[in-house]
Amino acid sequence: MTAPPATRAAPFSATYRCGEGCDFTAPLTDVIYRCPRCQGLLEVEHDLAALRTRSATEWKALFDGRFRLGPWPYGSGVWGKKEWISPQLADANVVSMFEGGSPLLRVDRYARELGLDDVWVKECGVTHTGSFKDLGMTVLVSAVQEMRSRGRPIRAVACASTGDTSAALSAYCAAAGVPSVVLLPRGKISTAQLVQPIANGALVLELDTDFDGCMKVVQALSETPDIYLANSMNSLRIEGQKTASIEISQQLGWTVPDWVVIPGGNLGNASAVGKGFTMMKALGLIDRLPRLLVAQAEHANPLYQATTGAGLRAVPGVAVKPMTARRTLASAIQIGDPVSAGRALRSLQALDGLVEQASEQELADAAARADRAGLFTCPHTGVALAALEKLAGRGQIKKGERVVVISTAHGLKFSDFKVGYHDGTLPGLRSPLRNPAVRVEASLGAVQDAIAARHGRAARG
Ligand SMILES: Cc1ncc(COP(=O)(O)O)c(C=O)c1O
Ligand SMILES: [Zn+2]
Numbered sequence: 001m002t003a004p005p006a007t008r009a010a011p012f013s014a015t016y017r018c019g020e021g022c023d024f025t026a027p028l029t030d031v032i033y034r035c036p037r038c039q040g041l042l043e044v045e046h047d048l049a050a051l052r053t054r055s056a057t058e059w060k061a062l063f064d065g066r067f068r069l070g071p072w073p074y075g076s077g078v079w080g081k082k083e084w085i086s087p088q089l090a091d092a093n094v095v096s097m098f099e100g101g102s103p104l105l106r107v108d109r110y111a112r113e114l115g116l117d118d119v120w121v122k123e124c125g126v127t128h129t130g131s132f133k134d135l136g137m138t139v140l141v142s143a144v145q146e147m148r149s150r151g152r153p154i155r156a157v158a159c160a161s162t163g164d165t166s167a168a169l170s171a172y173c174a175a176a177g178v179p180s181v182v183l184l185p186r187g188k189i190s191t192a193q194l195v196q197p198i199a200n201g202a203l204v205l206e207l208d209t210d211f212d213g214c215m216k217v218v219q220a221l222s223e224t225p226d227i228y229l230a231n232s233m234n235s236l237r238i239e240g241q242k243t244a245s246i247e248i249s250q251q252l253g254w255t256v257p258d259w260v261v262i263p264g265g266n267l268g269n270a271s272a273v274g275k276g277f278t279m280m281k282a283l284g285l286i287d288r289l290p291r292l293l294v295a296q297a298e299h300a301n302p303l304y305q306a307t308t309g310a311g312l313r314a315v316p317g318v319a320v321k322p323m324t325a326r327r328t329l330a331s332a333i334q335i336g337d338p339v340s341a342g343r344a345l346r347s348l349q350a351l352d353g354l355v356e357q358a359s360e361q362e363l364a365d366a367a368a369r370a371d372r373a374g375l376f377t378c379p380h381t382g383v384a385l386a387a388l389e390k391l392a393g394r395g396q397i398k399k400g401e402r403v404v405v406i407s408t409a410h411g412l413k414f415s416d417f418k419v420g421y422h423d424g425t426l427p428g429l430r431s432p433l434r435n436p437a438v439r440v441e442a443s444l445g446a447v448q449d450a451i452a453a454r455h456g457r458a459a460r461g
Contacts, residue, residue, distance in 0.1 A: 012050050012087035016235065019043040019343060028086065029147050031154070031225045033234050041343065044235045046084065048282055056284035060254055067250065068101040077101040077247055078138050078240045084279065085239045086139055093145040095176040097128035099138050100243055104251040104404070110373035114392040118402040120257070121370075122248055125378060125410035129196060131332075132269060132408050133168035135244060136237030141172035143236050144228055148178070156181050156203075158221055159230040160214035162265065162332040163193030164409055169230045170202035181227070183207055183214040188331055192413040210325060212337045232268030233339040241269055245276030248404050249286055256286045258401040260351075261388050263380040263408055264294040264303060265333030267344035273406065274347020290404075292351035293397075294344065295358060295387030300325035300334045303341065304357040318345055329360055329417050329426070330379040332409065354396075358386035361429055364421055367411075368433035371418075376411035384408075 016032065018024040020040025026032050034041060054062075066080035073079040073091065077100015082089070103123045111119035124132035141157070148154055156179040159165050166182035173180035182197045186206040197204050207214050215231065222229035232238065249256060256277070264270045273292065280286045296304045306320045322337035338344070347353065358366070366389055367382030377385065384405050391397040411418065420426040422434045440446040 011053065012047060012083045014044050014046045014085075014087055014239075016042040017045040019235075028088070028143060028236065029150065029152075031147070031152065031228060033222070033229055041233055041340070042235050043343075044086075044239050046087075046279070051083065051283055059283065059285060060250075063246070063250060072096075075101075076138065078135055078243050081243055081246060084246075085243070086143065086236070089142055089146055090149075093142055093149055094138075095141045095145055095172050096138050097134060097171065097175065099127050099134040099240075100247060102126045102244075102247070104248060105375075107370070107373055107375065110370050110375070113369065113373070114389055115399060116392055116397065116401070116403065117399050119388075120252075120402070120404045121375065121381075122244060122404055122406050124244055125381075125407055125413075129164070129167040129171045130192075130410035130413050131164035131168065132241060132244060132406070133164045134172075136232065136240040136268075136272070137165075137168035137172045137230070139240035140230055140234060140236045141169070141176055141178065144178055145176055147228075153226050154228045155179065155226040157228045157230050158218055159183070160211060160218040161189075162211045162334060163189035163413075164332055165231065166202065166204070167193055167196035167200075170197035170200035173202065174200040179203070180230075181205065183218050185210045185214055188327075188334060190331065190414050190416060192415065193332075211335050212322070212325070215337070215339065231339065232266055238268055238272045238275060238340075238343075241272035242276035242279065244269075244406060245273045246280060249277075249280060252402075252404075254285060256288055257290050257404045259293055259397055259403045260290045260406065261293040261295060261384045261403060262406040263330065263333055263383045264296050264344065264355075265300065265335040265338065265380075267294075267303065267338040267340040269406075269408065270294045271340050271343035271347050274344075274351050278347075278350055289351050292348055292353035293384075293387055293391065294348065294353060294355045295384045296355065297328040297330045297333055297363065297383050298357045298359045299328040300330075300336055301357045302336060302338060303344065304355045307355045320345070328363075328379075330363055330383050332378075333380055333383065354391070356387035356390055358383045358390075360426075362386040362389075364417075364426060364429055364431070365433060367417075368421055368431070371411075372433060375407075376418075377407060378409040378411050378414045379417050380409060381405070381407040381411075 016026040018035035066074040073096040158181040180202040320341035325336035363382035366385035367377040
């Protein structure tokens with residue numbers, strides 16, 4: 001019998017590097033989140049020279065061949081791009097729920113209302129736990145499996161959350177058999193979000209504080225290396241989340257939209273989207289970058305306040321000052337002290353970005369307007385749509401330009417918001433697009449009258 005061919009060492013590699021520009025590096029299997037020299041957040045840095053040994057055409061063919069097909073785990077939208085995400089991770093340690101590969105919808109009726117003609121929605125909420133957080137969490141929990149397989153004594157994985165991170169963490173940990181602990185601001189997340197980690201068996205801790213307060217506690221908690229931190233300051237999550245931008249290009253036939261619009265809270269996702277596009281450009285898969293529009297709720301708008309809507313290129317040396325976020329319907333982005341502000345600013349600068357804000361009324365109406373065109377949007381997507389509506393109204397985004405709005409969660413997680421809007425019971429808000437259920441008597445005549453009241457009488461024939 002002939003000997004099996006010698007296995008080639010993985011040609012691709014990635015390491016942590018300090019994101020603030022000093023030369024600190026560490027392996028991705030280290031339990032580390034910040035640079036020990038300057039306290040900057042770490043970035044995952046890929047060996048681009050090695051990745052360049054394959055041409056852009058070869059990468060596209062490889063990614064297209066795997067997309068939603070496999071073999072396992074390569075049918076996942078994240079792991080189908082494994083060489084660009086976490087190349088050294090053993091396939092056996094991947095914890096995947098077939099995340100990514102979410103629909104990219106063209107929303108013509110909605111676009112027409114805005115005077116635009118090429119608007120798309122990337123439905124990142126159409127996924128296992130109902131939000132884009134699955135994209136990053138599969139990478140993080142897989143890394144935990146790899147660390148544990150090498151004997152690292154990780155007792156539990158912990159996060160602070162405005163709801164969606166805890167849902168993703170608890171599901172992936174439950175699938176892997178890893179204990180999870182979630183810290184939630186009591187009374188500030190939706191019922192559907194709260195029940196997700198409960199159902200998945202996480203230790204769910206409700207704290208009498210806001211998200212920023214939970215974040216401080218979890219950072220202190222994870223100073224002991226046996227509690228691994230799952231918040232997006234952990235750059236492994238950013239690696240998975242950046243696949244949303246790669247998929248957008250892929251689903252558009254490897255072309256680039258003119259604008260990408262995204263809601264921002266802790267600002268990890270805005271950073272990730274920037275990273276995905278810049279990596280594709282560096283490796284020749286695309287020839288230009290889109291412009292980035294980050295949308296914040298007016299009640300939690302530290303990034304907007306730092307820029308007041310001016311182009312990021314026009315505002316050098318922006319500093320994001322922490323604020324106390326006020327209650328917003330967009331509860332998952334009720335964040336006043338965004339951990340990834342520095343990274344997001346770098347993405348905004350690279351992608352000639354802008355920041356816009358949305359009031360409670362604007363976000364609620366934008367969500368309702370998009371729903372009338374067939375979507376079912378979460379309030380955070382409402383923030384992004386409201387920002388798009390403002391820029392379209394001012395002529396900053398024009399007819400003929402292609403816009404992709406990133407929808408970050410499934411609307412079904414926020415049914416209280418929807419019901420409140422259509423019942424007209426959201427405190428302090430009007431509901432101009434409300435469509436309440438009509439209670440009618442159980443008779444043919446009553447039903448016909450109700451139809452006639454809405455759509456007119458049938459012609460007699
Ligand atoms: C539904 C939803 N949209 C938007 C965001 C904002 O993402 P980021 O915190 O990365 O800015 C989050 C999470 O914080 C979220 O859960
Ligand atoms: Zn450093």
